[in-house]
Amino acid sequence: MVRFLIRKIPSVVFVLFASSIVAFALPRLAPGDVAVTLAGTDSTAAAIAAIRQELGLNRPLVVQYWDWIVGLFQGNLGESYLLRRSVASLIGDRLGSTLELAALATLLVILIGTTLGVAVGSTRRRWARAGLDLVNSFFIAIPSFLTGLALILVFGVLNRWLPVSGEVSFMADPTIGFQFLILPAFALALPSAAVVARLLQAEMLAVKNEDYVDLALSKGASATRITLRHVLRNSVGTAVVAVGLQIGNLLAGAVIIEAIFNRNGLGQLAVSSVQTRDFTVLQVLILAVVFVAVICQILTEVVLAGLDPRIKLGE
């Protein structure tokens, strides 16, 4: 396990390094001068130069990059020059909202995905399988924001059953918080869940043709036992990989879902920082997304190794 993690270090470092270059390059590739933007429309050249000096923009790029990275490692995420607040506090304020959304959505992906996948993968009735498969195809084809809009129309506008705009922290009031959370989380989770279900189902159908499933049948094992002990047990790995791959999509989808449901999360922060060209915030957010994606990938591999005795971590 430890050996495996050590082995992973070079590729993790490489991915993070490459992403940090991208993040670092963003404000410098964008047209316009950050200092000019900050100084305001009618400012003197001296004022601009002062800001430039303060931000260290006139030093060599390598030095700037180095300072930025060292700062990140020391926990100094930088400061939003526009809002005059530290990036850490900006993110801290909104982290909870996004975490709640992502956590519930992931839970729903696992629940809905496996249930639907197992249902399609284990039914022996052709029409039931075809029907469920078709439903699944539609869930995959409908993007989360359309589901979100439909949910808003049905639950929030046409009927006023659930709140569809704003949020209440789950920690502060679980009942109300959940009411605010369930619709966006469901909308976010549905297409990913359908993808997980599709992969799980395909894997189960493939595993069904394996000789060892026939061997179990020839032992006299019941259909239920064969599905659970042999088919499903050998297919969960695929589901785990699928869930891991969907995390990135969930994070990206959260940007839109937060906008639609008017939730004040990290996604909204990212959008507004693009609109206001507040790059310090954006840079950190981008790195964070990549970091989470990398961690999820490693976690996936660890879980996979736990499920399959043939996989030995670190070998």
Place this chain on the structure above:
Amino acid sequence: MTSTESPAPVMAKDAPLLRVEGLRTEFRSKKGGIKAVNDVSFDIYPGDVLGIVGESGSGKSVTARSIMRMLRPPGEVVAGSVRFGGEDLLTLPEREMRRRRGSKVALVFQDPQSALNPVMKVGDQIVEAMTVHGVGKQAARERASDLLEQVGIPDVQTKIDHYPHQFSGGMRQRVVIAIALANDPALLIADEPTTALDVTIQAQILRLLARLRTELGIAIAIITHDMGVVAELCTDVVVMYGGRTVEKGTVEQVFEQPRHPYTAALLAAMPRLDDDRTGRSLPAIPGAPPDPAAPPPGCPFAPRCRFTEEACEQEPPALLQIGGAGQAAACFVAQRAAGGLDFSAPVRDEPATTTGTPAAPPAAEAVLEVRDLRVDVGSRRRGLFHREPPVYAVDSVSLSVHAGRTLGLVGESGCGKSTLSRSIVGINRVAGGSILVDGADVSAMGEQELTRVRSSVQYLFQDPYASLNPRRTIRQSLAEALAFRGIGGRAREEAARSLMTQVGLRAEHLDRYPHAFSGGQRQRIGIARALARQPRTLILDEPVSALDMSIQAQIINLLEKLQNELGLGYLFIAHDLSVVRHLSDTVAVMYLGRIVEYGDAAEVYGNPQHPYTAALLSSSPVPSVSARSRERIILPGDLPSPANPPTGCRFRTRCPIGPLAQPDRTICTEVDPQLTLTATGRRAACHFAGELALQA
């Protein structure tokens, strides 16, 4: 097992254990049913070992699945009965059938690599076989370890908690057999149980099955394509062809006097270990087995049979008794001929004329030579922090191929024979030693050397289904090769057409895609493609082992014909010793990256010097009843990994005359024997060469 153990004729037996009558199984599709099994009947009596033998598509595996009611959709039994202990298994409700699976009738599968659940410990998999039939967990576990002991798994207490991937192929098959035996079934159905295994491992498993039969009195139905396995293990045999039973009887009856032309032709067409027909073509059966989707209206063998009459093509003959009690054949002609048909007459299509002695004189020039070749297959992958240690799959191998002659290279899977041959044509990188083509050193394998190799050495691959690009027509495949001759237009067209004729295909079929051809035809196309470059040497990598029995002889004959016409040198690689015997002038036996014996084919087969050669020969099943009583040399254990070969002699961990049997022979552990001349003037790599004599 000796022939005296064979039971008395059918009449004297008790009630059958299993009686299959009029079984028909169809695979339904939109275009109508495909009759995979068509009116098959046979009995199995207690203690019998019944061989169900047939080629691919003959319906033998479908028969087994029909009995167990384990057909995959859209397969369906449409008629017949399977009576087991007085009840018809086919009419039982599924719940009742489930109770009988595993407890009354058990199944052993073909491929031990895929037959075990990879994420379940083997012990648990055996235990499961019992707990589903109501045995308590504790009792089941105790029995599981007894079973593992019984099937010959060493160190049971540790191994019981191992996962399947920690076992070798042979050991896995033993586990599968242990699962099958768990509930003391009365009948074991084994579907090609040794086909995926090497010869020496096959011998171990066959011996195990024979032992179980005597110890437990269990009846076994073994489904196989290998006539040798049937002759070796079975008491009775059912021959299937095109979904029908064409012949059945005791093994003695069928092998000594086959009644159906198919059985007879098949037995005659098979190359044999004791073959004295070298240099002559085999009496091959023309054509290919019928397509189950479009079976001939009459006898399925009629289109290929030299006795075919008008009646044969109109309706299928019934299976009627011919000859002794219990023997029956489905053939109009044989049923009429009281004294049996005369099968010795020459075959209709391909006369068994002598193709003459090899065209080349004994001192023919060497077209291909390999000296002290080493091939490293280990350090391909380079990590960031470490480099993998070298693994020499081929370690100091020397051999030479002469024009017009065949060098047979034999060995089990993993011995390095394919790695060796692929290095010669530049697919694998050479780590040491040299390769000489037409006398020129090409070991560097640079641009220039590769051009030389490729204009002189060509390669025929094993799998006729994988060696042709499915998206390119035959014309395109051949043109790719002909382009190197620098001919175009009409000349190229001419060349393509003549190549097709040369390998026995119709020139009109050049515009077809590979999917329109059968396996044998595809292998012919592969040969044509290789010949298009006008090579002097052909490397034949298991060219017939993926083909049906009745097709193998056709390809072997074609290869022989081409050698005589073109004076080609062959490097013939195979695991099947009989095929090698038929084709080769010289034989090299390979074990774990080394050549352990090298010499004239007749001498090596007649009087092997190396114990491994002797064991290989002795382990190979022979399709003849007279061979049943011979003493077997059965090697223990598995092939060691080439990444970590044993010290001293590489064979010592399995050698019947080495330190395993005689602990005082420390020289085998200490000194690596070289391939040297033995006292009898032959070359073998063994400190005690010639000691293990082969019993006829």
Place this chain on the structure above:
Amino acid sequence: MADLPLAPSDVALPEARRRLNPTLVRYLSALRTPKGVVGLSILVLMGLAALLAPVLFPGGYDQQGPQALTGMSGKHIFGVDEFGRDIFVRSLYGLRIDLSLILTAVPLSMAVGTLLGLSGVISERLGAAVQRLLDVVIGFPGLILGICLVAILQPGWPALFLTILISGLPTAGRLARGAWLAQQSREYVLAARVLGVSRWQLLVRHVLPNAMDAIVVNGAVWMVVGVYIEAGLSIVGLGVQPPTPSLGVLLNNGLRFVTQSPTYIVGPALLLLLVSVGFSLLSDALNEAVNRR
């Protein structure tokens, strides 16, 4: 020897079938399945609607009417927006933007991705290095990449185009590289190598045709992703800028007036859904046909 699949005998197949290109046969068979027929019909309908929009509604998408924010009616089947503009007309013009975006960006992305994936043909080191870089791109989900590009380029068509283009590269590259690596060990490729066929000829004759299947299916999948990226960025206000209508922009506007005129978003959503379902069905049908033996 396992029970090998049997080649069709002389009786089963007419000569014409034996000479048909199997690749073509499979693609055509995909379009004959129910999924293929429905998917293709939807897409043809959408394509025609987008193409003919200027002919049917020569007034353009900016014609304002007297009323604002009315629901669906016989005269305006999708209703009227906040400036009294017909939402159906605007949706059709929006469809033009979306379709022109994905139909240019996705094929280009697949082509460039394939080329990048095949860089291993030149040298194995280069191939591995390119693969590493593409892996970094995978770390950025489409929308995040879009946000980065918008930050650099300003919102608009070019940023969307590049986002779709770049985000499609890794999958196409991986498929092409996978095909190159897998085909290397196929016996027919080895056979061609032994004949002396050069790497480039191997690539064109054997590897590319066999990689095509997966890349074509992936291209159809990526069309859907392209639509999502456009709509997603536009909904949060980072896409095409008003007054130009794209389906995503219309959804963004509709969402703002969702309480006053709940049906505003229904029309554009429906068109978006149809495009998405159309491409999904098509890719499903192709995928099933390609993987059928």
